[in-house]
Amino acid sequence: MIGDAALASMFADKMMTQNIYVIGFSFPVVPKGQARIRVQLSARHTEEHINRAVDAFIAIGKETGLIK
Template identity: 55%
Template sequence: MAAAGFTISGNDHPICPVMLGDARLAAAMADDMLERGIYVIGFSYPVVPKGKARIRVQISAAHSDEDIDTCVQAFTEVGRKHSIVP
């Protein structure tokens, strides 16, 4: 995800916040991800501080490498659609 241009907060944890900053963007991207079959949640104020909106991604041992690759590909496509990544 970082290589694709996303800012990921935290290391070595199953919850990987994809930092976006804007609440509407986080909600729109989460909706677009759901349309691609990837269930993620957009969080914004008051759940997180203003200006720190994010999409919460949770990885588990049940996810295969293929699952993770599919998720990264979907994030990349959606990120390009919303001009977040090149």
């Protein structure tokens, strides 16, 4: 959960620069103030894929100030 729609969109764009495809959802798909990132996993994703995505979430989260 990110909250801010612009930040969710920017976060998703930054993830794409790391070759990790996620979607930022905001109003009217979700209630105002509850923008978020959607991640979809499949059985074909490996542990390495997941770890790389988690590492990107952490790095971008720190870069954007969502993680202190």
